[in-house]
Amino acid sequence: MLTVKQGGIETLVEDWPGRLGFLGKGMAPSGAFDNVGLGYANLLVGNLPGEAALEVTAGFFEAEFNADTVIAVTGTPQPPTINGQPVAMWQSVEVHKGDTIKFSHIGSTGFRWYLGIAGGIDVQPYLGSKSTCIFGNYGGFEGRKLQPGDVLKFGNPSRNLSDLTGRKLKQEFIPEYSREWTLRAIPGPNTCPDYATEEGMEYLFTHSFKVQHTSNRSAYRLEALPDSFFSRADGGVGGSHPSNIIDHGYAMRGALNICGNTPVLLIADGPTLGGYMCALNVINADLWKVGQGTPARDFIKFQLCSQEEAIQARIDQTKLFVEDTVV
Template structure:
């Protein structure tokens, strides 16, 4: 068990791929914002693919273990320590009852760390997932971020702790954290020539845009687009602004919603439908990069991608997040 001393900026229980099959009922998938970080952490501690772990956003998380466990920390390096001593990232290590783990804050790259424990987080699955949806207040640990005094339980590990300790990744399996994220994307469903101009879409796929500070697990906002992006002067029956259309389903996770002149990337806890156009979709294999983008600091650039390339990238990622990546 883990006793929470400080929940930090935001620490959530998340799994992958989250709560699928309920978009039609207005429930987003939620799930790990960086599924690569969580996936590699699970590989290191011998958990099944997609098992729930702790997603630590921003830093300042602190807790005490009450039993012996094997853990792994991935994602951005928040200078984690156990009993005041630095611990390595992307390595499975044993902790003992009474050990205190502490995270500082994000460094120059990345925004989220992941803590996996052999056996996974033991919380009830809600509609098939242990993930937290903080905007709906369901799933995970009582549907909310962890706070001081919470006690997080863990399941049974897949093997003897001694055999799980000391696992590391191959150097080529280490994810690269940067400040300018290239996101492969497929245009549509609301694109040129009906909703955007060809020049507007060219701009969308060529410019580098800063992540706005008004971003969270529901949406990442980017810099505004000029009116020349739009192919229409108004939204017709949808509304006065050309970004308006009649309500339709959003293809989350990864849809780029155009709300007024603001591109908004709908992500983990994003809305499932609305009345704005969606100009492109970030491919599934690149969604993890969004979760490591720091609002107010990092930048994003979209790169044109085909459906065939997107399918192959997803297959490649599945292999990446397996024991093939262990040294």
Template sequence: MLKILNGGIEAIVEDWPGRLGYLGKGMAPAAAMDNVALEFANLLVGNPPGEAGIEIAGGYFEAEIGADTVLSITGTDMKPTLNNQPVPVWESFEVKKGDVLKFSHFSEFGFRSYIGVAGGIDVPLYLGSKSTCIFGSYGGFKGRKLQAEDVLPFGKPYQDLKNLPGRKLKKEVIPEYSRVWNLRAIPGPNTCPDYVTEEGMDFLFSHSFKIQHSSNRSAYRIDEVKGNFFAREDGGVGGSHPSNIVDHAYAMRGCLNVCGNTPIILIADGPTLGGYINVLSIINADLWKVGQGTPSRDFIKFTMSTQEEALQARIEQKALFTEKSLA
């Protein structure tokens, strides 16, 4: 088990791909903001893909280990320590009962870290997933962020613990982090010529957008669009602003919703429908980059993708989460 001493800025239990099949009932999929980091954390400790770990946003997480086991830490390097001694990132390591694990804050590149534990985090499944939806207060550990005195049980290890310490990823498979995150995206469903001008779409695929301070697991807000972005003077029966539309479903996760003049990436805990246009969708294989984008610091740049390219990228990404990626 793991006893939380300090929940930090935001620490939650998440799995992957989350709570699928409930968008029609208004329930977001939740799940890890950076599925790549979580899946590698699971691989390092011998878990199957998708097992639940701990997502740490921002930093300052601290916990006491309640049993001898094996952990891994992936994602941004928050300078983790075990009993005040540095521990590696992107590598598994042994821990003993009574050890104290501490994190500093996000590094020069990236925003979220992940803890994988042999056997995963043993919280109840809710509608088929262990993921926390903090904007709906369900799933994970009591439907909320972790806080001091919480105790998280570990699951039964999937492999013999003695074979797990020291597992490392090959250098070439470790994701490259940046200050400018290139996101491949497919235009639509609400695009030119009916909703957005050609100049407006060109702007989306040529401009670097700064991530705003108000971004979170529900929505990543970026720089406003220009005045010639919209192809309409108003939203007609949808409303007075040209971003308005009669309510319809949102292409969650990863659609770019435009609310007024503000583009918003709807992500893990985002709304599933509403009355604003959605001008593009980020491909599944690049969703992890959104989770590592640091609010008020990093930038996002969209690159055009086809459906065929998106499918191939997803196949190639999934192939990484196997023993072949270990050094």
């Protein structure tokens, strides 16, 4: 078990791929913001890649272990400490009853850590997932972020703790973190010439957009588009602004919603439908990068991608979480 001493900025129980199959009922998939970090944290402690772990956003989380176990920390390269000593990241580490883990602030790159624990986090699945949707207050641990006094139970480890200790991710598989994140994306469904100009779409795929401070797990807001982006003077029957359309379903996760002049990436807990145009969709294999983008600091740049390339990238990503990547 783990007793929370400080909940930090936002610490959640998340799994992957989250709560699928309920977009039609208005329920977002939730799940880990960075599925690569989660997948490797689980692999190192002997769990399946999608098992529930702790997602620590921006830091300042502190907890005490109430039992011996094995953990792995991945994500932003600012190591937490156990009993005041830095934890080796991207490898499995044995911890003992009474040990205290503490996350301070984020590193020079990245925004989230993942704390994988042998056996995973033992919470009751809700609609097939242990992930937390904080905007709906369901799933995870009581449908909310963790706070002091919370006690989390662990599942049963897949192997003896001694066999899980000291496993390291090979250096070539550790993800590269940046301050400008290139996201491969497919245009549409609302693009040129009906909704955006050719010049506007060219701007979208060549400009570097700063992530705004108002970003969260539902949406990553980017700096505003120029008026020349739009091919219409208004939204017609959809509304007065050219970004307005008749309500339609959003392609969650990864749709770039254009709300007024503001491009908004709809991610884990985002809305499932609405009345704004969507100009492109970030491919599934690059969604993890959004989760490591730091609001008010980092930049996002879109790179044109085909459907065939997107499918292959997703297949390639699933091959990462195997024993061959560990020493």
